[in-house]
Amino acid sequence: MVFRVGNPVFSPDGKRIAYRAKQRERWFAVTDDRAGPEFDRIGSPVFSPDGQHLTYWAKQDKREFIVLDDQKGPAFDGVGFPIFGPDTSKVAYRAREGNQWFVVRGDERGPHDDIGYYTLPESGRGSDIVDVVFSPDGRQLAYAARRGQQWFIVRDGRSGPAFEHVGLPVFGPDGRQLAYRARRNDREFIQSGEHQGPEFDFVGAPVFNPDGRDIAYWARQGKTEFIMHPVPAPPVLNSDRSRQPCTDPAAGRGSCARCHARAFP
Structure with a gap:
């Protein structure tokens, strides 16, 4: 039985x-x-x-x-x-x-002293653990690792720059790009290769658009939340925190009177 x-x-x-x-x-x-x-x-x-x-x-x-x-x-x-x-x-x-x-x-x-992705605790974005990640074509393997007090991303056996913490590695659609969130001096940002993005209080995991040319991600500075995206006019977030684009025609790229968030230039 x-x-x-x-x-x-x-x-x-x-x-x-x-x-x-x-x-x-x-x-x-x-x-x-x-x-x-x-x-x-x-x-x-x-x-x-x-x-x-x-x-x-x-x-x-x-x-x-x-x-x-x-x-x-x-x-x-x-x-x-x-x-x-x-x-x-x-x-x-x-x-x-x-x-x-x-x-x-x-x-x-x-x-390494440790391997795996652990959600940055202060951001409150969940508690998922992902050990290793394959690229879309399955030819590459990436994961977060720690040696001493330093965390870094390992991609096909090669270690990237070290930080206080790193998030889940995300491959682009063709497997050539790799991006992830990282923390240094209690500030978070998106790291892509050797390029570091702007620093904020917290950032979310990056996502690639289908052609792999652009990255978008959630960010928070103080009490303001917004979407970072490399287009001229990124969407404004509604005050209900649903992360849907603001429909107020007066919002534009500045602050929206009906939203707690603003577009980031």
């Missing part, structure tokens, strides 16, 4: 379904009504983009590892959440032995 089950997940093509279940203090994944190997604990199952493979985090005898298609991977003191790359039969994830973290992806294992 199964005593507990987790939320089900469908494969991208909708042809398969998987979920985790617990019986007699042992956890296992159920895929298409077939039970997998049992462990002390497991995470939520994840299908590959083509729906042919399934992976999840697992723990046994105080050691953690990734299970791919019912096959247990190497065990470590700790591992992060797995993600599929361009080769859907392989996954990438962070792992820890002792105090050293590294990314497991083929032969790449660059030691």
Whole structure:
């Protein structure tokens, strides 16, 4: 008898379904009504983009590892959440032995004190953790890492400039550009390559437009919130904080009488 089950997940093509279940203090994944190997604990199952493979985090005898298609991977003191790359039969994830973290992806294992993206706490923009990120074409891998008190972005094994903290790395549509939020001296900004954007109290994650030529992001200075965008007339935000463009025709590029935010020149 199964005593507990987790939320089900469908494969991208909708042809398969998987979920985790617990019986007699042992956890296992159920895929298409077939039970997998049992462990002390497991995470939520994840299908590959083509729906042919399934992976999840697992723990046994105080050691953690990734299970791919019912096959247990190497065990470590700790591992992060797995993600599929361009080769859907392989996954990438962070792992820890002792105090050293590294990314497991083929032969790449660059030691750092910590790996992963942690939301900047003062901005109050959530608490998501993303360990590693693939570029849209799947050829590049990026992640946030820490050595000592300094955080930086690692892109295909190469470390970028160091900051007090960094956010989630975001690839442009063609995979050539990479941008992320960063903090130095309690000021936040968007970093893209070696270019640093203007500083604010807080900034949000950057987004690329479809052709990859422009970046937009949320920012706050004092009590004013606005959208930064490299077009001549960026949108003004409504006072209901819905982040929809202001419809007041008198708003223009200056302050809007009906909005708490203003357009940033």
